[in-house]
Amino acid sequence: MNFLADENLDRQIVERLRQDGHIVWYVPEMEPGISDDEVLDLANQEGALLLTSDKDFGELVFRLGRIASGVVLTRLSGLSTISKADIVTRAINQHTDELLGAFTVITPTNIRIRKIEN
Structure with missing residues (x-):
């Protein structure tokens, strides 16, 4: 799966993915x-899911x-970067088929x- 990780996302999550x-x-x-608009545009151009904490x-x-x-x-503030990476990768691996066209928290x-209705 393709992702665009926003700059506020921990590098550990990026590396684990x-x-x-x-x-x-x-x-x-x-x-x-x-800007956020440019980040969203870039994700759309690449057909990538946007990963962010914004x-x-x-x-x-x-x-x-x-x-x-x-x-x-x-929404994982206060956790270690290793815990964040574990939670995010587990969620993505368990819900891969549901993430496209959706807003996931x-x-x-x-x-x-x-689901995002366009």
Whole structure:
């Protein structure tokens, strides 16, 4: 699966997904400091799911109707980077078929997947 990881996402998560065979573009390695709109555009151009911990993407997708291949929002503050990587990769591996075209929120105890209606 293809992902675009926003710059606020821990590198450990990016590396773990790459180890699992996923293609992951990482904003800090490409164009650090680009706007949320540009990040979403880049994810759409690549047909990639956006991985982020920035809640602003919910507004862009749902309130402003911006098209998205899919967004995975991590809400894992306070956890170690290893725990975050474990939780995110486990959720992605368990729900791979449901993530495209959806807005997914991953918390330490829950995964919510909502289809995006464009």
